[in-house]
Amino acid sequence: MATLELAINEGIAAPPVQRARRLGPLFWMAIGWVALVFAVAILAPVLPMPSPTDMDMLERRAPFSPDHWLGTDGLGRDELARLIYGARISLVVGLCAPVIGLTIGGALGMLAGYFRGRFEALVVGSMDVLLAFPPLILALAVTAYLGQSILNLTLILGVLGIPAFMRVARASTLTLARREFVIAAEALGATHARILLRELLPNVMLPLLAFFLLGVAVTIVAEGALSFLGLGVPPPIASWGSMIGEGRESLDVAPRLAFIPAIAMFLTVLSFNLVGDTLRALTDPRQGAL
Amino acid sequence: MSGSALLSVEDVAVDLPTPRGNLRAVDHVDLSVGAGRTLGIVGESGCGKTMLSRAILQLLPKKARLSGRVMFDGQDLARCDASALRKLSARSLAVVFQDPMTSLNPVLTIGTQLIETLQAHLELDTASARKRSVELLAAVGIPAPEQRLSQYPHQLSGGMRQRVAIAIALSCEPKLLIADEPTTALDVTVQAQILDLLAREQRRRHMAMILITHDLGVVAGRTDEVAVMYAGRVVERAPTTALFKTMRMPYTEALLAAIPKLEAAPHTPLPAISGRPPDPTRPLHGCSFSPRCRYVDGRCRQEKPALSDAESPDHQYACFHPIRIAVGGVT
Amino acid sequence: MQDATHFQGLDPILKVENLVVEYAVGGKTIHAVSDVSLQIARGETLGLVGESGCGKSTLGRAVLQLRPAVSGRVLFDGEDLTALRGEALRRMRRRVQLIFQDPIASLNPRRRIGDIVAEPLVIAGYKDSRERQELVEEVLNAVGLDPALVTGRLPHEFSGGQCQRICVARALVLKPEFIICDEPVSALDVSIRAQILNLLEEMKGRYGLTLLFIAHDLAVVKAVSDRVAVMYLGRLCEVGPSEQLFANPAHPYTALLIEAIPVPDADVRPCESVAIGEPPSPITPPSGCRFRTRCPRADQRCATEVPELRLVAPGQYAACHHPLA
Numbered sequence: 001m002a003t004l005e006l007a008i009n010e011g012i013a014a015p016p017v018q019r020a021r022r023l024g025p026l027f028w029m030a031i032g033w034v035a036l037v038f039a040v041a042i043l044a045p046v047l048p049m050p051s052p053t054d055m056d057m058l059e060r061r062a063p064f065s066p067d068h069w070l071g072t073d074g075l076g077r078d079e080l081a082r083l084i085y086g087a088r089i090s091l092v093v094g095l096c097a098p099v100i101g102l103t104i105g106g107a108l109g110m111l112a113g114y115f116r117g118r119f120e121a122l123v124v125g126s127m128d129v130l131l132a133f134p135p136l137i138l139a140l141a142v143t144a145y146l147g148q149s150i151l152n153l154t155l156i157l158g159v160l161g162i163p164a165f166m167r168v169a170r171a172s173t174l175t176l177a178r179r180e181f182v183i184a185a186e187a188l189g190a191t192h193a194r195i196l197l198r199e200l201l202p203n204v205m206l207p208l209l210a211f212f213l214l215g216v217a218v219t220i221v222a223e224g225a226l227s228f229l230g231l232g233v234p235p236p237i238a239s240w241g242s243m244i245g246e247g248r249e250s251l252d253v254a255p256r257l258a259f260i261p262a263i264a265m266f267l268t269v270l271s272f273n274l275v276g277d278t279l280r281a282l283t284d285p286r287q288g289a290l
Numbered sequence: 291m292s293g294s295a296l297l298s299v300e301d302v303a304v305d306l307p308t309p310r311g312n313l314r315a316v317d318h319v320d321l322s323v324g325a326g327r328t329l330g331i332v333g334e335s336g337c338g339k340t341m342l343s344r345a346i347l348q349l350l351p352k353k354a355r356l357s358g359r360v361m362f363d364g365q366d367l368a369r370c371d372a373s374a375l376r377k378l379s380a381r382s383l384a385v386v387f388q389d390p391m392t393s394l395n396p397v398l399t400i401g402t403q404l405i406e407t408l409q410a411h412l413e414l415d416t417a418s419a420r421k422r423s424v425e426l427l428a429a430v431g432i433p434a435p436e437q438r439l440s441q442y443p444h445q446l447s448g449g450m451r452q453r454v455a456i457a458i459a460l461s462c463e464p465k466l467l468i469a470d471e472p473t474t475a476l477d478v479t480v481q482a483q484i485l486d487l488l489a490r491e492q493r494r495r496h497m498a499m500i501l502i503t504h505d506l507g508v509v510a511g512r513t514d515e516v517a518v519m520y521a522g523r524v525v526e527r528a529p530t531t532a533l534f535k536t537m538r539m540p541y542t543e544a545l546l547a548a549i550p551k552l553e554a555a556p557h558t559p560l561p562a563i564s565g566r567p568p569d570p571t572r573p574l575h576g577c578s579f580s581p582r583c584r585y586v587d588g589r590c591r592q593e594k595p596a597l598s599d600a601e602s603p604d605h606q607y608a609c610f611h612p613i614r615i616a617v618g619g620v621t
Numbered sequence: 622m623q624d625a626t627h628f629q630g631l632d633p634i635l636k637v638e639n640l641v642v643e644y645a646v647g648g649k650t651i652h653a654v655s656d657v658s659l660q661i662a663r664g665e666t667l668g669l670v671g672e673s674g675c676g677k678s679t680l681g682r683a684v685l686q687l688r689p690a691v692s693g694r695v696l697f698d699g700e701d702l703t704a705l706r707g708e709a710l711r712r713m714r715r716r717v718q719l720i721f722q723d724p725i726a727s728l729n730p731r732r733r734i735g736d737i738v739a740e741p742l743v744i745a746g747y748k749d750s751r752e753r754q755e756l757v758e759e760v761l762n763a764v765g766l767d768p769a770l771v772t773g774r775l776p777h778e779f780s781g782g783q784c785q786r787i788c789v790a791r792a793l794v795l796k797p798e799f800i801i802c803d804e805p806v807s808a809l810d811v812s813i814r815a816q817i818l819n820l821l822e823e824m825k826g827r828y829g830l831t832l833l834f835i836a837h838d839l840a841v842v843k844a845v846s847d848r849v850a851v852m853y854l855g856r857l858c859e860v861g862p863s864e865q866l867f868a869n870p871a872h873p874y875t876a877l878l879i880e881a882i883p884v885p886d887a888d889v890r891p892c893e894s895v896a897i898g899e900p901p902s903p904i905t906p907p908s909g910c911r912f913r914t915r916c917p918r919a920d921q922r923c924a925t926e927v928p929e930l931r932l933v934a935p936g937q938y939a940a941c942h943h944p945l946a
Contacts, residue, residue, distance in 0.1 A: 069863035180727040184791070187685055188741045198740075202731035334810040435900070447899050448673075477672035477837065480899065481893065482881040504811060507883030511891040534887035546885055549816035550844035556863040557822065560844065562815035566780055 027278050030271035037268055041087045052081040053236045061254045073243070073257050074250055082238035089239040090268065093154050093223045098215035100158025101165040106208050108162070109169025113194060114177050124170075127163040135160050135222075139231050148234040153226065156267055157219050168211045172204045213276030217269040224265055240265045295322035295361075296498045297346070297466055301357035304350060309569045315341035317522035318358070320597070323515070325465065328492065328499045330509030331529065332545075333519035336567050339502050342519070343470050346500075347385055348375055363465065380411040384464035386488075386618035389453035400427075400454050401439030404461065411462045426457040449480035453487065460491055465494045466498045473508070475481040485512055508547055510534060514515050518542050521568050521578035524597060526557060528605040538605065538612035577609070585611045633660035634799060634831050635684070640693035642676070642683045649904045655855040656693075661799075666825065668834040668846030668863065670839055670878070673698035673851040674903055677835045681801045684833070685719055686710060695713040697799070715745050718792040722804035728776035734787055735772030741795045760790045763827065764820060780814035786820065793824060801833045806841060818845055839878055842868055848936075851875050854903055855909040857930060861937030871939035873916050910942065918943045 040047065050068070057075035064071050070079035109207075111118040139156050146152050176182060177200065185195050220240075226232035227241030235242065240261040247258030297464045304316040307323060316338045323329040333339045344350050345401040348367055360367040367375060385578055387393040395403060406421040408414050414422065420439070429434035430453040443451055452472060459467060469488060472479035489512055492499050501513055509516050509530065516533045518541065526539040537543055564580040568574055576591040577583070583590065589610055599606040642654040653676040661667045671677045682688040684695050686702050695702040697717060705713055718741075719728045730738055735757060738783050742753045758768040764786040776784060785805060792800055802821065806814040822845060825832055836842045843863050844848055850860040851874060859872040870876045884890065898915055901907055913919035922942050930938040 180721040180723055181729045183682075183687060184721065184727050184788075185721065185729075185740070186687060187714060187719040188744050189711035190740075190744050191711075194744065198732075199729050201730070329767070334812060421733055430817045449899050477900070478839075479672060479877055480883045481883075485891070487881075506811075506884060506885040510883065510885045510887050531887040545811060548812050548813075549885055550838075550840040550885070551845060552867060552879065552882060554844065556843055556846055558844065559822070560815040560819055562819055563812040564784060564816070566813065620643070 016136070023278060026274060030274035033271045034275065036086050040084050041091050044084050044088055047084065049081045049084070050078040052077055052085045052238050054078070059223040061250060061257070070260060071254070071256065074246055077233055077236075077238075079257070079260060082243060083240075086238040086243055086261060087264070087268075089150065089227075089233055089237065090220045090223060090265070093108075093150065093157060094216045094220040097154045097157035097219045097223075098161055098165075098212050101161030101215060102208060102212050104116075105162040105165025106204070108168045109166040109171075109172045110196060110200060110204055112166070113170040114174025114200065120158075120170075123166065127166050130159070131163045136231075139226055141232050142184060148231070150233055153223060153232055155201075157222055157223065161215055161219065164215070165208065165211065168207055169204055172207050173200055176200055176203050207218070207280070210280035211277065212275055213272050217272035218274065220265060220269050220272070294324065296325045296363060297369075297500075298322040298359075298361040299342070299346060300359040300361065302342070302344050302356065302360060303347055304338075305355045305357075306351070307353055308571060313570045314522055314573060315354075315528075315570060316345060317573075319519075319524050321517055321524065321527070323466070323498045323500055325498050326492075326496045326516065328489075329503045330486040330513035330516040331500060331519060332453070332504065332506055332509055332516060334486055334504055334545075334567065336521075336570065338522040338570075339519050340470060343385070343468050343500070343502055346468065347379065347383065349413035365510035371456070381462050382465040383468070384462065384466070385470065386455050386459050386472045387466045388451070388474050388481075390455045390475075391443065391449065393455055394458075396443050399402050399440050399442055400446075404454075404458055406440070406535045407458050407461050409547050422461070426461055430457045430460070431483070431507070432457075433592075447480075449484065452476060452480075452484055456484070456487065456491070460495070461586075463495065464497065466500070467492070468500045470502045471504070474503070474505075474510075488512075489551075505554075506549060521573075522570060523578070523607075523608065524592055525579070525609070526605075526607045527597070529606075530566060532605050534603075536605070538601075539609050540585050540613060544584075585613075587611070622924075632663060634663040634698055635661040635833070636694075636696040637680075637684060638694045638696070640680065640683060640695065641691040642679050642688055643691050644688070652855050652904045652906055653903060654683060654690075655853075655906075656814075657852075657857055658693075659850055659857065661831055661833060661859065663798075663831055664829065665847045666845055668842035668849040669833060669835045669852060670837065670842045670849060671852035672837055672878075672900060674854065674857040674904070677837075677852050678803050680852070681719070681800055681803050681833065681835050685714075685717060685801060687719075711744075713798055714793045715741070716797050716798045717801070718795070718797045720785075720788050720792050720800060720802045722787050723808050724781050725776060727788050728784060730776055732775075733772065734774055734776065734779075735768075737776075738772075738787065738791045738794055741791060745795055756794055759792075760794045761787075763793065763824065764790045766790070773871070779811075781809050782816060783811075785809060785813075785817050789820060789824060793828060796828060797830070799831045799833070801835065803835045804837070805834075807836065807838065814841070821845065839867070839882055845934045851878070854900060854906050854910055857940060858912065859937070859939040859941075860930065861939075865934065865937055869934065869937075871933040871937060871944040872912075872941050873918055874912050874944060874945075876917075876945060910940075 054077060056072065058074050058076070059068070060074060061074045062068055062072040068078050068080065070083065073079055073082065108123050112123040136162065142152055142156050182195060182199055185199050223232055224241030224244065225237065227239040228245040230245065232241055233239045243261040244258050247261070250257045299319055299321040302316055302319050303314065308315040317343060321329065321467070331339045331342065345356055348369070350356060351355055356368055365378065370378065401423060404426065405416065405419040408419040408422055409416070423439060424435045427438055432438055432450060432453050446454065472488065473484050476484060485508065489501065491497070501509065503509060513530050516528060516530050517524045518539060520541050526533065526537065526542050535543065544561070544563045548563055550560060563582050568578050572581065576593055579596055580586045580590040595608045595610050597606045597608045637657060637659050637829070640654055642658045643652055657680060669677045669680065680687060683690050690703060697713065700713070700718050702713060738757045738761065739753045742756060747753050757772065761768045761771060766783065766786055779787070804815050805821070809817060818841065821832070824830065834842060834845055837850050846863050848861060849863050851858045851872065853874050858874045859866065859870065866875065867879060870879060901914055907914050909925050910923040913923040918924070925941065928940040928942050930940045933939045933944050
C-alpha cells in the first residue's frame with residue numbers, strides 16, 4: 001500500500017524575492033556618481049578641455065569662467081581638467097591596489113582557513129607582522145628606495161591591504177569548510193584544489209567582493225593622504241590628494257582649490273562605501289547561502 | 291469547554307507581511323486550558339504552533355499583526371500595555387524554549403541568571419535569591435546545585451541546560467507554563483527525564499501547561515487535551531484519549547500512520563503523506579490539506595471546512611469526511 | 622568476537638576491526654570510538670543507534686576515511702581502506718557514499734542542482750557531458766524528481782525533503798555498492814520522514830545496496846534495518862537482528878532506550894524513567910563498562926572489567942556482565 005509518492009507534482013518554491021526592493025534611491029545615486037566618475041576618467045583624453053598641465057601664469061587662481069569651468073589653481077592650470085585627471089589616478093590606484101589584496105590576501109586566507117594547522121599559524125602570524133608595520137614608514141622607505149610613481153604607490157597600498165582581505169577570506173572559509181557540502185565533496189573523492197575552487201570559492205567570493213568595494217574607498221583616501229604628504233604621485237601629475245595639498249597654500253584666498261578635490265573625493269568614497277555596504281547586506285548568508 | 295479556563299485564546303489570527311505577500315501564520319484559532327491541565331499542541335514545522343505561542347506571550351515580531359483576544363486570568367493580554375503585561379507575565383506566565391543554548395545567556399553564569407530573575411520578579415534580596423536558586427536547581431534534579439551557580443551554560447550538557455531553563459521558568463511560581471518543543475533538541479533518554487520533570491512540577495504546583503511539539507508520542511501520555519494544527523489552523527481538538535482512539539481528521543490519521551512504530555516488523559512500508567504543507571503566502575481555496583488527503587473530493591477543494599463539534603462537544607474537527615471508524619488494530 | 626556479526630553466512634562487504642578514533646579539542650582528548658568491531662553483509666542494512674556523543678557519526682566518517690583512525694582497520698570488499706592513499710582512495714570513494722543529516726547544508730548554495738548531482742561523475746572522470754546528463758536525469762527520476770524542473774535551480778528553492786532526495790540522487794549517480802546514511806531523516810518533518818525512508822528502501826532494492834543506517838531514533842532504525850547495533854560512549858553495547866533485539870534486549874542500555882521512546886498511544890502511560898543522570902563526558906569515560914554510572918544493575922565488576930560482546934541469543938551479542946534475561 002505504501003509506495004513512494006512521486007514528487008513530480010510537488011510545488012517548487014517561488015523564485016527568490018525581488019532584490020530590487022532593497023536598493024533604495026541612495027544606492028542608485030551612488031551608482032550614478034561612480035558611473036560618472038568612471039566615464040569622465042575614461043574619456044578624459046578626448047574631452048574638450050584644456051590640458052591639466054598647461055600653466056597660465058596670468059590666470060592664476062582665476063574664478064569660474066567659461067574658459068575654466070572650475071577656475072584655475074595656484075599655477076594657472078585648469079581645475080576641472082586636473083580634477084578629471086585626478087579621478088583617473090584615484091580610480092587606477094583605487095581599483096588596482098585592492099586587487100592585489102584581493103588576490104593574494106584572498107588566496108592566503110582561503111588556504112589558511114582550509115588547511116589550518118601550522119600553515120594557518122604561519123599565514124596569520126605574518127599578516128599580523130605586516131599589520132603592525134607602520135604604513136607611512138613603508139611608504140617612505142619604498143619611495144626613497146624605488147622612487148615615486150603610480151606603480152610603486154599601487155604596490156605599497158596593495159601590499160598594505162593584504163591582511164584585511166586575508167582575514168575576510170579566512171573567516172568565511174572557516175565557517176564554510178565545516179559545512180556538510182564540503183565534507184560531501186571530500187567523500188566523493190574531490191581533490192583539495194577542486195574543493196577550494198568549485199565548492200569554497202563561489203561562496204567566499206561574495207563577501208570578498210563586497211569587502212573589495214570598501215577597500216576601494218579606503219584606498220582612494222589613502223592615496224589622497226599619501227599624495228597630500230608628497231609621497232604619492234609625483235608632480236605635475238594631478239591627484240586629488242596632491243591638489244588638496246597644493247590648495248592648502250591658498251586657503252585664505254581661494255579655498256575652493258582645496259575644497260573642490262576634497263568634495264570629489266568625499267562623494268566618490270561615499271558612493272563606493274554605499275555600494276559596498278548594500279552588496280554586503282545582499283550577500284548576507286541568510287539570504288543566499290543557507 | 292467545561293470549567294473556567296485560565297487561558298483562553300479566542301479567534302486569534304497572526305499576519306506577517308513578507309516580500310512575497312501576506313503570510314497568515316495563525317488562522318483564527320480558539321483554544322483554552324484550565325489550571326492544572328495540560329494542553330498539547332501538535333503540528334509539523336510551519337503549521338503555526340510557534341507563532342501561536344508567541345502570540346500568547348505577546349512576543350511577536352514587530353511587523354506582525356495580531357487580531358483576536360488572548361484572555362489570561364480575566365485580562366486580554368493583547369490589549370495590555372507594556373508595563374501591565376510585564377507585571378502580569380512575570381509572575382504568572384513562563385516559557386521554556388527548544389534550544390537552551392540560545393535561551394540562556396551564554397556570557398552570564400547560571401547563578402546570575404537565576405538570581406537576577408528572582409530579584410526582578412519577586413523582589414528578593416541577594417542572599418534569599420541565592421538560597422532560593424539553589425533550592426530550585428535541586429528541585430529540577432541538578433546535582434551539586436551550589437557549584438552550578440558559578441558555571442556557564444556551555445559547561446553544562448543539553449539536558450542540564452534545559453533543566454536550568456525550567457528552573458528559571460518555574461522560579462516565579464507561574465500559573466501557566468508554555469513549553470515550546472522543550473525536548474526536541476535532546477536525546478531520548480534525557481527527553482523522558484525532562485518530560486517527567488515537567489509533569490511532576492505541574493502536579494505539585496497545580497500549574498496549567500501547554501506542551502508544543504511535533505511528536506505525537508510525546509503528547510500521548512502526557513497531556514489531557516490535544517489540538518492538532520495544520521497550515522495555521524486547529525484542525526482537530528479533543529481529549530487525548532479520544533483523539534487517539536477515535537480520531538476524525540484524515541491529517542491526524544495520516545500523521546500517526548507515518549510514524550514508524552516500534553512494534554512493526556522491519557521493512558514494513560510506511561504510509562507516507564505525499565506532497566508537503568502549503569505555502570502560507572498562497573493560501574488554498576478549500577481545505578489546506580486537500581492536495582494531500584486520500585479522502586479528498588470536489589467539495590474539499592472549494593470550501594474550507596469549519597471546526598465543528600457536531601458529534602460530541604469535546605471533540606472538534608474540521609473536515610467534510612471525518613473518519614468514522616475508531617482507531618484500533620493495525621492501520 | 623570475529624563471528625559477532627555474520628548474517629546468515631553471507632559474505633561481509635564491510636569489516637571494521639578494532640577501530641579507535643580520538644580527536645583533540647582544546648588540549649583534551651575525546652575518545653569518540655573505542656575499539657569497535659563489526660561486519661556488514663552484502664545487501665543488508667545495519668542500523669547503528671545511540672544518543673548524541675556515542676560516536677556513531679564519527680564511526681561512519683572514520684569508515685569512509687574522512688576522519689583519521691588512531692588504530693584499527695576497515696576492510697571494504699577485502700581491501701584495507703586505512704592503508705589506501707591518493708588515487709586508490711579516490712577510486713574507492715566511488716563505491717562507498719555518504720548521506721548527511723542536514724540536507725540543505727549538504728548542497729553547495731551557489732551551485733545548480735544539475736551540477737551538484739553531476740559532480741561525482743566529473744570527479745570520477747566521465748568526460749562526455751551528454752552521458753553525464755543522461756545519468757543525472759536517470760537518477761533524479763529514480764528519486765521522484767522531474768529533472769526538467771530541478772536541474773537549473775539552486776538548493777534554497779527546495780524544501781528539506783526535496784533536498785534530501787537530491788542528496789540521495791547524488792549518492793546514487795555512481796551506482797555505489799555501499800551507502801552510509803548519517804541521520805538522514807532527523808532534520809525532516811514527520812510526514813516527510815516516511816517519504817525518505819520509503820525512498821531509501823526502494824533505492825536499496827533497485828540498486829542492490831548495502832546500507833549502514835545511523836540514527837538516534839530507534840523506531841526509525843528498526844523500520845529499515847535487518848540488524849541493529851547499539852552504541853554508547855564509543856563502545857558497542859549490543860548487536861542483533863532487529864526484531865529480536867527490540868523484543869528481547871539483553872543490554873540494560875538498549876532496554877533503557879526502548880523504554881524511553883514516547884509511544885503514540887494514549888493508553889500507554891509513560892512510567893518514571895529508570896535512567897539515572899546524564900551521559901558522562903567522552904573525554905573521561907568511566908572505567909570498565911561505560912554505562913555503569915547510569916545502570917541500575919551495575920556492580921564492582923562493571924567498574925574494573927570492560928565487558929566484551931558475548932553471544933546471548935542466536936545472532937544476538939551484548940557487552941554486559943549482567944545481561945537481561
